[in-house]
Amino acid sequence: MAQFQSLPGFREFYPEAFARRSHIFRGWRRAAHAYGFSEYDAPVLEPLDLYKRKSGDEIEAQLFAFTDKGGREVALRPEMTPTVCRLVGAKANALKRPVKWCSIGEFYRYERAQKGRERAFFQFNCDIFGEPGPEAEIELIGLLIQSIAGFGLGPEDFYVRLSDRTLWIHYLASLGLDAEQTKSILGAVDKYEKSGDGAFADYTKTHGELQGDVKAKVLSFLGIKSLAALEAVLSPLGGEALTARLADWRKLLAGLSAMGLAEFVEVDFGVVRGLAYYTGFVFEAFDRKGELRAIAGGGRYDDLVAKLGGPDFPAVGFAIGDVTMGLLLEQRGLMPAFGPTADVYMVIGGEAERAAAFADIRALRAGGYRVEYPLKDLAFGKQFKAAAESGAKLALIYGGDELARGMVKIRDLTDRSEHEVPREKVAEAVRDCFAGA
């Protein structure tokens, strides 16, 4: 038994697990590439204040935070958003807009691990800066969907729930609630799906019982699942801002629909996102069966760049976690099989033939083929077995008989056919075999 174990919630990636992780990363990068996003990265260790500024002092309890040898208060990054806001804010005036950036990195949160949540995890972060209108949301949500659908998942597997903190705040104000009450109600809405009526306990404790009709209206608003229902509730209230906001909604939904993504998107005002810094549209992606944690979450945060010391710079972004994403792909059988993979396996007669094989092994590898061979002399039977297990299409046989005649025998492991070629034509023959496949 190993004397040392990894820390709780931290993951080790043996080759098979690493292959799964790479598969996920590749899928994300493929999507981001297609959508024209540029990849960046930044420090894993940041000043603690960066997170306190954004989320308040309480956040420290959820962080891997400590004082470094220079007396600096630091924290392992729990998320990318504050960092990317700093990066963008520092060069805001020099960046061509819209700024479309993405990154894949590991994040750390000092929390109890449970299904779909670890203390160390990877996130794919995508953000668009510099575009205040819903055109940015169309592009970003399009990318979010592609980043999940690209693995072979369809609208029957996952969907994006779309909501709007701006409209929630408008609506609660119209019910006569002040800013503090609004904040508290949004907290309750966030919990409502899980906790039911108990979600309002915190509100009741600080602000007293909600009036019966106000509560009924909140619950009814929370249940809105379509643009038509939204308009029916809000249109009577009138007002320029509200009218403009509803126009944004129509634009967003029409855009996503025109992209052919309507089946992936559902209006759902039960979503508000826990964090208060979101300022407009918010959204979360879930598996359709509702068995897993959220796959992804995001929204607009127009005030954050300025709050962290930059200029006013509108922004909208999302993050997908690797843990839930991986669980979903495994559940649906969409993780690729893992195994050693070679294109060519060299069967070597003995020490004398090894030197000849080495020259061709190097040449084939330089040509991009994946070539394996036994490191030590093995009986032919073992070598053919190893060749089969390596997944190679071809076995090149460097035997004493063949080499004496200046030939190499090529065995196609898929159909067990064999033919001989002159040694100097091996590279060419291999190329032909793969070209014909």
Add this chain to the structure above:
RNA sequence: GCGGCCAUAGCUCAGUUGGUUAGAGCACUAGAUUGUGAUUCUAGGGGUCGCGGGUUCGAAUCCCGUUGGCCGCCCCA
């Protein structure tokens, strides 16, 4: 931070009312096999039974503690 369940080989698990040197399958290594494929047969390596303490003539087994895991609560950027 709080609660429930769990911990035996790399993996999946047996292990009798507490009783001699803790087992099986899979996986791994080697041989049968000195020129042709996933079979078969044989052998081998691998365990402080999570860790520490207690009860007992004797503990993988019973008790306490602890660490870790899974699940839930809080939280979820």
